[in-house]
Amino acid sequence: MIKKLCIIGVGLIGGSLALALRRAGYCEEIIGAGRNAERLQIAQDLGVIDSFNTDMAAAVSDADMVFVAVPMGAMAAVFKAIDAHLKPTAIVTDGGSAKVRVIEDAKEFLKRCYSQFVPAHPIAGTEQSGVEAAFAELYQDRRVIITPSDESAQASAAVIAMWQAAGAEVESMPAAEHDEILAGTSHLPHLLAYGLVNCLFESNNSESYFRYAAGGFRDFTRIASSDPVMWRDICLANKTALLTSLSRYQSELDRIKDALNKEDADQLLCYFQSAKMSRDKFNF
Amino acid sequence: MIKKLCIIGVGLIGGSLALALRRAGYCEEIIGAGRNAERLQIAQDLGVIDSFNTDMAAAVSDADMVFVAVPMGAMAAVFKAIDAHLKPTAIVTDGGSAKVRVIEDAKEFLKRCYSQFVPAHPIAGTEQSGVEAAFAELYQDRRVIITPSDESAQASAAVIAMWQAAGAEVESMPAAEHDEILAGTSHLPHLLAYGLVNCLFESNNSESYFRYAAGGFRDFTRIASSDPVMWRDICLANKTALLTSLSRYQSELDRIKDALNKEDADQLLCYFQSAKMSRDKFNF
Numbered sequence: 001m002i003k004k005l006c007i008i009g010v011g012l013i014g015g016s017l018a019l020a021l022r023r024a025g026y027c028e029e030i031i032g033a034g035r036n037a038e039r040l041q042i043a044q045d046l047g048v049i050d051s052f053n054t055d056m057a058a059a060v061s062d063a064d065m066v067f068v069a070v071p072m073g074a075m076a077a078v079f080k081a082i083d084a085h086l087k088p089t090a091i092v093t094d095g096g097s098a099k100v101r102v103i104e105d106a107k108e109f110l111k112r113c114y115s116q117f118v119p120a121h122p123i124a125g126t127e128q129s130g131v132e133a134a135f136a137e138l139y140q141d142r143r144v145i146i147t148p149s150d151e152s153a154q155a156s157a158a159v160i161a162m163w164q165a166a167g168a169e170v171e172s173m174p175a176a177e178h179d180e181i182l183a184g185t186s187h188l189p190h191l192l193a194y195g196l197v198n199c200l201f202e203s204n205n206s207e208s209y210f211r212y213a214a215g216g217f218r219d220f221t222r223i224a225s226s227d228p229v230m231w232r233d234i235c236l237a238n239k240t241a242l243l244t245s246l247s248r249y250q251s252e253l254d255r256i257k258d259a260l261n262k263e264d265a266d267q268l269l270c271y272f273q274s275a276k277m278s279r280d281k282f283n284f
Numbered sequence: 285m286i287k288k289l290c291i292i293g294v295g296l297i298g299g300s301l302a303l304a305l306r307r308a309g310y311c312e313e314i315i316g317a318g319r320n321a322e323r324l325q326i327a328q329d330l331g332v333i334d335s336f337n338t339d340m341a342a343a344v345s346d347a348d349m350v351f352v353a354v355p356m357g358a359m360a361a362v363f364k365a366i367d368a369h370l371k372p373t374a375i376v377t378d379g380g381s382a383k384v385r386v387i388e389d390a391k392e393f394l395k396r397c398y399s400q401f402v403p404a405h406p407i408a409g410t411e412q413s414g415v416e417a418a419f420a421e422l423y424q425d426r427r428v429i430i431t432p433s434d435e436s437a438q439a440s441a442a443v444i445a446m447w448q449a450a451g452a453e454v455e456s457m458p459a460a461e462h463d464e465i466l467a468g469t470s471h472l473p474h475l476l477a478y479g480l481v482n483c484l485f486e487s488n489n490s491e492s493y494f495r496y497a498a499g500g501f502r503d504f505t506r507i508a509s510s511d512p513v514m515w516r517d518i519c520l521a522n523k524t525a526l527l528t529s530l531s532r533y534q535s536e537l538d539r540i541k542d543a544l545n546k547e548d549a550d551q552l553l554c555y556f557q558s559a560k561m562s563r564d565k566f567n568f
Binding site for chain 1: 357407409426429461465466470472474476477478479480481485487493494495496497498499501503504505506508509511513516519520529532533534540541544557558562563
């Protein structure tokens with residue numbers, strides 16, 4: 001149970017956690033914080049939060065748990081703004097998609113309560129954003145990865161319990177490993193989808209491209225509707241792992257191009273078969 | 285109305301057309317043809333076709349309309365096998381995903397009835413294959429592109445009417461334009477998805493990659509479960525347009541990589557915003 005939860009950034013991610021914890025009866029009180037009073041008012045009107053405060057320092061002052069769900073690029077500023085105002089026992093966690101960078105930011109700006117900071121990443125989301133898109137089931141049976149430091153073992157237990165109350169399965173791993181995996185399964189695919197949409201739209205045929213697109217294209221490019229600010233921040237925050245991943249992918253494309261250039265039917269077939277086998281094994 | 289329809293290749297595409305036309309009461313009789321008697325028996329047992337014959341020449345001999353729905357690489361052999369056995373009035377059409385190559389094959393091997401050949405491409409499908417995956421609604425409100433020659437205007441009317449009876453909207457365009465558009469919206473995305481799955485699966489972390497993948501990855505890679513033989517053939521058949529498309533895409537990735545390397549936040553944001561705007565405009 002959490003007495004008072006403060007959610008900084010009440011959008012899809014923060015709002016869905018609030019709704020899930022409300023449904024589970026896991027919080028006595030939820031306060032929202034952020035820069036935009038109008039957006040926070042909507043969150044309150046929707047029953048996602050009980051109250052809000054655009055002054056982050058005030059909002060966290062008597063919170064037992066603080067969930068920071070802002071774009072990666074805003075994490076450092078949030079940590080800096082709240083550090084001096086946290087209760088000594090307060091636990092701080094986040095929902096950022098790249099953990100090494102968040103940990104660096106926390107080390108630098110969460111000076112007072114770094115040992116109670118638990119980096120976390122709920123592997124869930126949709127291409128939608130904003131509190132209107134939030135729903136209580138977003139985390140049901142989804143994974144949340146935490147990447148805690150040795151000092152934050154006790155705080156981790158509270159964060160794990162919170163995510164479990166929201167329906168998620170929590171696992172722990174080193175931050176660098178998290179960043180490498182997510183670069184491949186999430187950050188790179190977003191880049192690829194953004195790239196494809198621009199590639200087609202910048203051509204002369206752009207109207208036709210979309211007119212004659214089918215379901216495969218729709219699914220493939222859905223993530224290109226994701227929030228640009230959030231993804232700019234994620235890409236910059238996970239730059240190193242993402243560049244490695246992108247380079248590996250470019251080599252794959254070179255392999256395919258080479259096989260196609262040589263009209264090497266066997267190599268193409270083998271390549272596609274191996275991908276299909278891997279994808280089918282992965283039983284979604 | 286079609287008196288006797290012969291479908292060569294009774295899989296997802298051929299089988300779904302049969303089911304749609306049956307539902308519409310548009311065919312008196314549907315005969316299936318192909319190499320595999322066991323698969324054709326399943327199609328008959330499922331009520332997709334009335335009868336079948338593994339001898340293609342015999343199967344087409346009194347058909348009024350012949351729909352060739354085999355992988356692109358098998359088109360030429362089918363045309364060759366049936367040409368001498370078609371009724372003089374028979375209309376032949378296909379469902380191949382690359383039209384320039386099919387037309388070349390038809391010119392070479394459909395000698396007797398080339399003027400009654402109407403190249404067509406139903407822009408529909410799923411990552412499934414086989415007649416078990418066929419369903420009558422596959423073409424409902426989907427587009428079918430025909431790329432007829434000047435000689436085949438009369439035959440075109442019959443093919444258009446058939447696809448309309450199956451629920452589709454039919455449009456006509458030059459074959460080369462079709463191939464360029466489909467390279468971008470369908471063939472390239474398939475290559476990209478196959479490439480991503482292999483890229484991740486060949487790494488040391490392959491188990492983790494799939495364990496921690498979320499909905500975006502699932503949607504993005506769904507098409508990597510598509511039939512490898514079919515896609516090998518499509519890639520080879522549309523090689524030129526696809527290579528052009530792939531090169532353009534590689535330049536896009538270089539642009540993204542460059543912006544990321546320089547940590548050019550504005551350029552990344554602009555790039556993602558422009559993709560999101562294009563994708564959102566395309567109201568799926």
